[in-house]
Amino acid sequence: MGMNNNILRVLVILVFLLINLLVIFGISSLISYLNTGADRSKMLHTEIQKEDQYLPKVTWSALNNKGKKINEQTLLDIENNYLDAWFIKNVAFKSNLIYGIDDYFTESARENLYNQLAFNQEEKVSIEGTSLEHNLTVEFFSEDGQLVALTDSNVIEYKQVFKNEKLITEVHEVSTYQLILLLEDGFWRIRHMVRTHSQELKKAESLAEVNKVDSIKGINYYPRLSPWDTFNESFDSDTISADFKLIKEAGLNTVRVFVQYEDFGKAKVLPEKLAKLKKLLDLAEENELKVLVTLFDFYGDYSILDWTLNQTHAEKIVSALKEHNALLGWDIKNEPDLDFESRKKANVVPWLTNMIRFVKSIDSLHPVTIGWSNIESATELADEVDFVSFHYYLELEDLGNLYSKLKKEVATKSIVLTEFGTSSYSGLWNFYSNSEEDQAQFHKEFQTVLKQNRIPFMSWTLYDFNEVPKSVTGSLPWRRNPQKQYGFVDRNGLKKASFKFISSP
Amino acid sequence: MKNFALTYLVLAVAILFSFGESIEAGKGIDVKLESNKLSSYQVGQEVVLTFSSEGDADLALFYSNSYGSSLLSSTKNGNTVSFKFPKFVSDKIGTIVWKLINQDKIIEQGQIQMKPSKQVVGIETYLGPIFMQAGQSEYGHLVSIPTDSMDNPVETNTEVLVNQQFYSSNVSSSVFTSHLMSFEIIPTKTQSGRISINAISEQISSKELTTEVNATNPEDYEIKAKTNHPYADGNQLATLSTSVIKDKYGNVVVDGTFVKFLIVNKNNSQLFANGTTINGVATAKINHPNEADTWKVSSYIHGMAKSSEIQVQFLAAIKEYEVSFSDSNKNIKIGPIKSYMNQLIPDGLNVQLRVIKGGEIIYKTAQPTSDGIVNFVLKSSLINKGSYEIEVELAGITKSYKNIDL
Numbered sequence: 088m089g090m091n092n093n094i095l096r097v098l099v100i101l102v103f104l105l106i107n108l109l110v111i112f113g114i115s116s117l118i119s120y121l122n123t124g125a126d127r128s129k130m131l132h133t134e135i136q137k138e139d140q141y142l143p144k145v146t147w148s149a150l151n152n153k154g155k156k157i158n159e160q161t162l163l164d165i166e167n168n169y170l171d172a173w174f175i176k177n178v179a180f181k182s183n184l185i186y187g188i189d190d191y192f193t194e195s196a197r198e199n200l201y202n203q204l205a206f207n208q209e210e211k212v213s214i215e216g217t218s219l220e221h222n223l224t225v226e227f228f229s230e231d232g233q234l235v236a237l238t239d240s241n242v243i244e245y246k247q248v249f250k251n252e253k254l255i256t257e258v259h260e261v262s263t264y265q266l267i268l269l270l271e272d273g274f275w276r277i278r279h280m281v282r283t284h285s286q287e288l289k290k291a292e293s294l295a296e297v298n299k300v301d302s303i304k305g306i307n308y309y310p311r312l313s314p315w316d317t318f319n320e321s322f323d324s325d326t327i328s329a330d331f332k333l334i335k336e337a338g339l340n341t342v343r344v345f346v347q348y349e350d351f352g353k354a355k356v357l358p359e360k361l362a363k364l365k366k367l368l369d370l371a372e373e374n375e376l377k378v379l380v381t382l383f384d385f386y387g388d389y390s391i392l393d394w395t396l397n398q399t400h401a402e403k404i405v406s407a408l409k410e411h412n413a414l415l416g417w418d419i420k421n422e423p424d425l426d427f428e429s430r431k432k433a434n435v436v437p438w439l440t441n442m443i444r445f446v447k448s449i450d451s452l453h454p455v456t457i458g459w460s461n462i463e464s465a466t467e468l469a470d471e472v473d474f475v476s477f478h479y480y481l482e483l484e485d486l487g488n489l490y491s492k493l494k495k496e497v498a499t500k501s502i503v504l505t506e507f508g509t510s511s512y513s514g515l516w517n518f519y520s521n522s523e524e525d526q527a528q529f530h531k532e533f534q535t536v537l538k539q540n541r542i543p544f545m546s547w548t549l550y551d552f553n554e555v556p557k558s559v560t561g562s563l564p565w566r567r568n569p570q571k572q573y574g575f576v577d578r579n580g581l582k583k584a585s586f587k588f589i590s591s592p
Numbered sequence: 593m594k595n596f597a598l599t600y601l602v603l604a605v606a607i608l609f610s611f612g613e614s615i616e617a618g619k620g621i622d623v624k625l626e627s628n629k630l631s632s633y634q635v636g637q638e639v640v641l642t643f644s645s646e647g648d649a650d651l652a653l654f655y656s657n658s659y660g661s662s663l664l665s666s667t668k669n670g671n672t673v674s675f676k677f678p679k680f681v682s683d684k685i686g687t688i689v690w691k692l693i694n695q696d697k698i699i700e701q702g703q704i705q706m707k708p709s710k711q712v713v714g715i716e717t718y719l720g721p722i723f724m725q726a727g728q729s730e731y732g733h734l735v736s737i738p739t740d741s742m743d744n745p746v747e748t749n750t751e752v753l754v755n756q757q758f759y760s761s762n763v764s765s766s767v768f769t770s771h772l773m774s775f776e777i778i779p780t781k782t783q784s785g786r787i788s789i790n791a792i793s794e795q796i797s798s799k800e801l802t803t804e805v806n807a808t809n810p811e812d813y814e815i816k817a818k819t820n821h822p823y824a825d826g827n828q829l830a831t832l833s834t835s836v837i838k839d840k841y842g843n844v845v846v847d848g849t850f851v852k853f854l855i856v857n858k859n860n861s862q863l864f865a866n867g868t869t870i871n872g873v874a875t876a877k878i879n880h881p882n883e884a885d886t887w888k889v890s891s892y893i894h895g896m897a898k899s900s901e902i903q904v905q906f907l908a909a910i911k912e913y914e915v916s917f918s919d920s921n922k923n924i925k926i927g928p929i930k931s932y933m934n935q936l937i938p939d940g941l942n943v944q945l946r947v948i949k950g951g952e953i954i955y956k957t958a959q960p961t962s963d964g965i966v967n968f969v970l971k972s973s974l975i976n977k978g979s980y981e982i983e984v985e986l987a988g989i990t991k992s993y994k995n996i997d998l
Binding site for chain 2: 198226265
């Protein structure tokens, strides 16, 4: 009895202490919060905040206009205001609200938009759209600098049409507009806008030599110490060069690398990141490897008003690398089919279609593909890509049949398996059922099947990793832990048993 | 309330079912466009697309034109389905793209050209710049956009007659619209004045527009100085003025042209005065000096023109004055100071007093005159006892008194 009382006493005291601690902690955090005060640098709102929100590709034709000679600064002002007008118009048609239209359309011109928007509101129609390319020509610029006549030819527009919030159709239009803009209150405003003709969007032409992908023997690559973050501060040429040498000597000829959308600075591609990517390709060239660059990793918005920003991102990267000898081609996005549910297939597929067309329009010489997460999805957009690529983590025995089936379905295209592999993880979460020997055996058998079916391949991945970001696998340990041990080389840099079968059975 | 909810529910379910049915019926639909796929209409005409269709299809028509896009729902009449474009769409020139949609699929598509009208109802004009310099090189633009009753630019190659009136001359010229508008060059004149302009198309005239021709850069000019008397009394104002400043075509410069006068005095100090032109003449006023002086006056219009240099002479107004010591030399009275006609000088002439010992100024002070007199009182707290030299200066005349005991 006395014993019990003592335990009770101790417990009561402990609880009392704990409550006190919590109260003190709460009060102290409140006090420290109240003591933080305002940030001096933000007091006067002097910081300039300009977020790029609409960046379709704009080309100006050589200046040869009637009237006054136009200078670069005026041209830039016109371009900014004109694109803002399109952006405001797109936003208005999405929401059927008229905010901002009066800044970019003159009093008479805005009536035309108001009428249409009122009609759409009544009919419960909304249009989510964007313009993707503008080709502007100055036709006339007045001597007083207050009026400009433009032609905007082959404007590529994409629209999704909704009625009662249900997607009815999607439309691609390529149109030519004649425009008159007036400088009013410091804004270049649209006074007259006439679409003179419109045509269907043609597929981007590709001159890529696709058969070279048939000889791919490759591997997905992250440095050992910076998985899913190749281009961070620890980017080291020597490490990568040594890795590439290892890959080359193992009998492989290609690596697949990943460019993360946000990490690379979204629409404002960071020059230092781009320089690192270029360096990686240089090192690949030195080691006689080709590189399949996967774009838009970790990107998942796909909203139509984001498209122009995505395009700008892609344009900067693609045009910087398109003449590189080590470049094999472009993987537009890694496993986008996994976003079909959460982001809706109706958003993802048009995004991919457009991005394929866009990348081809910048670089018609390198083949474009999409790294589908499974073989069933690989027929998606097969007409658009230059070669089909998919990932395979299912039963090996089915691969042969599924591959022949896919081959029939996409008869004209080469097919590359761009991810496969298995983990050597052996632990609590899989009841110690795996081992490095099992992994080696898996690769041996897999390579046999690949050889039999002559499937070009890229395995997952060179190294075991100490850490895997949560954004890749989620935080569940039975998912995370195995992902750390897919490598052919362990985290200490020692070759695992599977390394023997990295390029052949 | 509950009843309402129930009714809505039933209604919603009914709509859902009917929708489902129509989708069923729409399968394998055979739709034929009655009119031409590529057709053109005069702007303002009613535009109706009619399709013959078997069965009970659920059709919608997407369209887009210069300003926007939307979806039209159909009107059924037996085996024909028609779509009427809203007036604000058929009232605008340019290309309408349409796509017929059945069950989320585009089953037919085409374009309609809304042709611009020939009927001019109004004429938009933009003239600029509204000021030009006289000469041969400058010009303005008159942009005219003849429009129809629905605010569309009329068809290309519409003639616009431009009239320009300048004094007694009247010039007319014809321009033709292209790219929605027409423009005419309005050259400047060598004579300053106002050009009145209007544009006429199909008997519709714009309002009167004007642009002003102003004198171009001024040529060099003359200046003169006017004084009421030649004495350096520090009180009267001398007036500096220019001749009528003109450009090389003889046009008087615009009012408000800024003219700067530069005066260099006998000590090589520079004085400035400035004025702006009225009817080509700029004037500036400046005080006479306090002491005899000869001014070299010149003038310029910054970066454009300058005048010749003139000299202005000022005679001494004060020739002599008296200094008297009292109160053991502590009180020094100067004056009464008299001017050129023996009149007391106007108040405010500055008189300087210096106390010097061994060639070093140990105390100095200054006071303006009042009623022709200045009284200096030297406080013993400021100056030690001893013998000093006292110097008085006014209007450029210095008087010195040695061995004054203070």
